Amino acid sequence: xxxxxxxxxxxxxxxxxxxxxxxxxxxxxxxxxxxxxxxxxxxxxxxxxxxxxxxxxxxxxxxxxxxxxxxxxxxxxxxxxxxxxxxxxxxxxxxxxxxxxxxxxxxxxxxxxxxxxxxxxxxxxxxxxxxxxxxxxxxxxxxxxxxxxxxxxxxxxxxxxxxxxxxxxxxxxxxxxxxxxxxxxxxxxxxxxxxxxxxxxxxxxxxxxxxxxxxxxxxxxxxxxxxxxxxxxxxxx
Ligand SMILES: Nc1ncnc2c1ncn2[C@@H]1O[C@H](COP(=O)(O)OP(=O)(O)OP(=O)(O)O)[C@@H](O)[C@H]1O
Numbered sequence: 001x002x003x004x005x006x007x008x009x010x011x012x013x014x015x016x017x018x019x020x021x022x023x024x025x026x027x028x029x030x031x032x033x034x035x036x037x038x039x040x041x042x043x044x045x046x047x048x049x050x051x052x053x054x055x056x057x058x059x060x061x062x063x064x065x066x067x068x069x070x071x072x073x074x075x076x077x078x079x080x081x082x083x084x085x086x087x088x089x090x091x092x093x094x095x096x097x098x099x100x101x102x103x104x105x106x107x108x109x110x111x112x113x114x115x116x117x118x119x120x121x122x123x124x125x126x127x128x129x130x131x132x133x134x135x136x137x138x139x140x141x142x143x144x145x146x147x148x149x150x151x152x153x154x155x156x157x158x159x160x161x162x163x164x165x166x167x168x169x170x171x172x173x174x175x176x177x178x179x180x181x182x183x184x185x186x187x188x189x190x191x192x193x194x195x196x197x198x199x200x201x202x203x204x205x206x207x208x209x210x211x212x213x214x215x216x217x218x219x220x221x222x223x224x225x226x227x228x229x230x231x232x233x234x235x236x237x
Pocket of ligand 1: 013014016018036037038039040041042043044045192
């Protein structure tokens with residue numbers, strides 16, 4: 001499958017089981033929200049998906065490539081936006097993107113073209129010449145998402161990308177990333193905020209390392225996803 005496949009992933013931190021046989025398959029071009037309260041295991045899963053560490057059992061496939069057996073091919077198809085920002089605030093937006101392009105072996109006109117195209121997709125093209133440090137939090141985040149797209153990945157992972165942003169900035173980013181999925185990108189969006197999930201999104205609810213629900217958000221949530229999410233994570237607490 002060209003999307004993202006997570007099969008039977010288990011991971012322990014010492015005596016603590018952070019992930020317990022987590023299985024999730026996200027179809028190509030789908031926005032999947034990974035919704036979980038604090039400590040659910042979202043960041044641990046992202047660490048495994050990005051190969052910061054390896055799972056103790058289970059397997060991961062990115063755009064058809066097994067992460068353990070073909071790590072380079074799998075990681076090439078992956079764009080990542082981590083929870084903490086990793087921008088160089090002294091550089092312009094454009095320069096930040098070009099440095100990242102160079103890390104992917106891209107340079108010259110090709111890199112320039114890709115940087116501008118990625119910024120355009122996030123509605124940031126007119127800010128290309130501004131210093132990253134002069135941007136507000138929402139624009140910095142959009143710039144990081146643009147940067148994650150520069151090597152044209154098929155799968156985009158975002159770990160709580162709206163933390164610390166105001167409501168308008170959050171809404172803009174949520175909307176931009178949904179548009180990316182509509183254009184064909186496979187998206188895994190980790191969050192603990194129910195209002196970032198659209199009714200027709202794919203939704204996986206993670207709590208204490210286990211997937212409690214997996215399906216269409218509107219179906220799982222019924223009339224009120226917030227209430228449903230609270231009751232599910234409370235029941236299992
Ligand atoms: N490096 C680590 N060493 C030991 N325990 C860890 C480590 N990282 C996470 N944990 C534990 O694993 C569990 C899952 O944590 P994780 O950070 O993956 O959850 P999360 O859903 O990302 O939470 P948050 O929303 O608070 O970031 C928690 O009990 C946490 O304390």
